[in-house]
Amino acid sequence: MAAPRESQSTRSPEPMAAVAASAAGPGTRAPAALALRVVAECGRSKARACELRLPHGTVATPVFMPVGTQGTMKGVTAAQLDSLGCRICLGNTYHLGMRPGPELIQKAGGLHGFMNWNQNLLTDSGGFQMVSLLALSEVTEEGVRFRSPYDGTEILLSPEKSVEIQNALGSDIMMQLDDVVSSTLTGSRVEEAMHRSIRWLDRCISANRRPDQQNLFAIIQGGLDPVLRSKCLEEMTKRDVPGFAIGGLSGGESKEQFWKMVTLSTDQLPREKPRYLMGVGYATDLVVCVALGCDMFDCVFPTRTARFGSALVPTGNLQLKKKQFAKDFQPIDEACTCPTCQRHTRAFLHALLHSNNTAALHHVTTHNIAYQLRLMDAIRTSIMEHRFPDFVRDFMKTMYGDLGRCPSWAVEALESVGIPLN
Numbered sequence: 001m002a003a004p005r006e007s008q009s010t011r012s013p014e015p016m017a018a019v020a021a022s023a024a025g026p027g028t029r030a031p032a033a034l035a036l037r038v039v040a041e042c043g044r045s046k047a048r049a050c051e052l053r054l055p056h057g058t059v060a061t062p063v064f065m066p067v068g069t070q071g072t073m074k075g076v077t078a079a080q081l082d083s084l085g086c087r088i089c090l091g092n093t094y095h096l097g098m099r100p101g102p103e104l105i106q107k108a109g110g111l112h113g114f115m116n117w118n119q120n121l122l123t124d125s126g127g128f129q130m131v132s133l134l135a136l137s138e139v140t141e142e143g144v145r146f147r148s149p150y151d152g153t154e155i156l157l158s159p160e161k162s163v164e165i166q167n168a169l170g171s172d173i174m175m176q177l178d179d180v181v182s183s184t185l186t187g188s189r190v191e192e193a194m195h196r197s198i199r200w201l202d203r204c205i206s207a208n209r210r211p212d213q214q215n216l217f218a219i220i221q222g223g224l225d226p227v228l229r230s231k232c233l234e235e236m237t238k239r240d241v242p243g244f245a246i247g248g249l250s251g252g253e254s255k256e257q258f259w260k261m262v263t264l265s266t267d268q269l270p271r272e273k274p275r276y277l278m279g280v281g282y283a284t285d286l287v288v289c290v291a292l293g294c295d296m297f298d299c300v301f302p303t304r305t306a307r308f309g310s311a312l313v314p315t316g317n318l319q320l321k322k323k324q325f326a327k328d329f330q331p332i333d334e335a336c337t338c339p340t341c342q343r344h345t346r347a348f349l350h351a352l353l354h355s356n357n358t359a360a361l362h363h364v365t366t367h368n369i370a371y372q373l374r375l376m377d378a379i380r381t382s383i384m385e386h387r388f389p390d391f392v393r394d395f396m397k398t399m400y401g402d403l404g405r406c407p408s409w410a411v412e413a414l415e416s417v418g419i420p421l422n
Contacts, residue, residue: 033054033055033172033212033213033214033215034052034053034054034173034215034242034243034274035052035053036050036051036052036053036243036272036273036274037050037051037053038050038271038272039051039384040383040384040386041383042291042383042386042388042389043386044388044389044417044418044419045291045292045293045388045389045414045417045418045419046263046266046291046292046293046417047062047290047291047293047379047383047388048061048293048295048383049061049062049380049383049384050274050295052274052295052296054088054120054172054173054215055120055172055213056112056118056119056120056121056172057087057119057120058087059087059088059120060087060377060380061274061295061296061380062286062290062294062295062296062297062376062379062380062383063087063088063295063296063297063376064281064286064297064298064299064372064373064375064376065088065089065090065122065296065297065298066081066086066089066090066298066302066303066369066372067089067090067092067298067299067300067303068089068090068091068115069090069091069092069095069300070091070092070095070096070099071091071096071111071114071115072115073089073303073365073369074303074307074361074365075303075306075307075358075361075362075365075366076303076362076365076366076369078115078116078117079116080339080366081117081369082117082118082119084338084366084369084370084373085373085377086119086369086373087119087120088119088120088121088122088172088173089117089119089120089121089122090121090122090123090124090298091111091115091121091122091123091124091169091171092123092124092126093123093124093125093126093162093165093166093169093175094124094126094128094146094157096111096123096165096169097126097157097165098148098150098155099150102164102165102168102169103168105168105169106168106169106170109170110168110169110170110171111123111169111170111171112170120172120173121169121170121171121172121173122171122172122173122174122175122298123166123169123171123173123174123175124175125162125166125174125175125176125177125178125204125219126144126157126162126165126177127144127162127175127177127178127179127180127219128180128279139179141196141199142156142158143156143157143158143159143161143177144156144157144158144177145157157177158177158203159176159177159200159201159203159204159207160203160204160207162176162177162204163176163177163204163207163208163209163216164207164209166214167208167209167210167214170213170214171214172214172215173214173215173217173242173243174208174214174215174216174217175216175217175219175245176197176200176201176204176205176216176217176218176219177200177204178193178197178200178201178219178221178247179192179193179194179196179197179200179221180193180221180247180248181193181223181248182251182252183223183224183248183249183250183251183252183253184251184252184253185223186223186224186225190222190223190225190228191225191228193221193223194221194222194223194228194229194231194232197219197221197232198232198235198236201218201219201236201239201241202239204216205239205241215241215242215243216241216242217241217242217243217244217245217274217276218236218239218241218243218244218245219244219245219246219247219248219278220232220233220236220244220245220246220247220248220265220269221247221248222248222261223248224253224257224261226260226261226264229261229264229265230264230268233265233268233269234268237268237269237270241273242273242274243273243274243275243276244269244270244273244274244275244276245275245276245277245278246261246262246265246266246275246276246277246278246294247278249261249262249277249278249279249280250278250279250280250285250299251279254409255407255409255410256409256412258409259288259289259292259409259410259412259413262277262289262292262294263292263293263413263416263417266292266293266294267293269293274295274296275293275294275295275296276294276295276296276297276298277289277294277296277297278298279298279299280294280297280298280299281297281298281299281300281301281302281372282299282301283312283372283375283395283399284396284399284407284410286372286375286376286379287375287379287392287395287396288410288413288414290379290383291388291392291413291414291417291419292413292417302365302368302369302371302372303365303368303369305317305368306361306364306365306367306368307361307364307365309321309349309353309360309364310364311332311333311349311364311367311368312367312368312371312372313332313333313371314333314335314395314398314399315398315399315401316399318332318346320332320346320349320350320353320360320364321350321353321354322350325346325347325349325350326347326350326351327347328345328346328347328350329345329346329347330345330346331344331345331346332346332349332364332367333367333371336367336370336371336374337370337374338366338367338370338371339366340363340364340366340367340370341367341370344363349363349364378391379391389418389419392414392419392421393419393421396410396421403421403422404422406421
């Protein structure tokens, strides 16, 4: 077991200071609309609670960001998302750039106005579609050429074009266009993608026309090779961008490989910048990766699994289509305060799901988003109250029934930061 980290729980909260973005060249700086304040840190692990100040309000971290690919969560309105306490969600640059297009959205006052969302927005760069739409894309130094899945037309998504679309969308956080390859890929293509992502970051920085209003995050690549990932970290952290994302993971690699790349990254990322782990949404992964030093997360998992009738609970999930719930008049989770749990029973949701009533998808999606937000709030509170290691043990015991049944990768990851489960 690693030696416990020196306790930092008695530190005074740091003053809020704006984090400046810059162009790639030394000495060129532009103000950024982001400030990070570290409020509390775990005395043993790398977990921390922060306040992330953005143009549309302050976001408390650690935070889970629901994914609204085309400007909305499927089955949940922006007003409902706001009422659940969500203060930042995602939009997809590739899909929004295709339909309805940046020009129309810009005329509506940006994506905030278009979807009537007064909280913060993060837009991805479109780079992930290099993997998800691999058969429709070709990568060159110029950018990524896609054949539209809608009408077959060819589109070039360059770093400059990605930033241009995101500038038009008006998101609070923009992501650089990176060269994304499958996390299970090895060999020269991984190194090529890492170096190209660094070059593309410089082009994205130069292309950003609104650095004082929109924050451009870099995305760390390098696959599962610690040498390549460390090299990417070394180079990208030379660019004084407002924040950093850990990319290229959660794509099928082993959990042991996954957590080691996460902790390698957080060890080398600057303390004063937000750390965003992309594509992570399973409850256990969230808890472990907070312990490893991550601040921000996103994933389609809670909303996508809801559409299959799967409701998230502290012990895992409930498959509400199963016969055992047909006469179960309990809420999904008695401790949950979401509208679904306050008003509806498992039996009612079971009946809706079996009649293919789309209201069921709305109710379960609402609950799953509320579950993720409530989990992150509980994690944050435990860090603030200097009891995060105890929270982790209680969470794992509830989730798996016994600490001895916890996944070995999670046990190993937590031990590496001073939280033994045994």
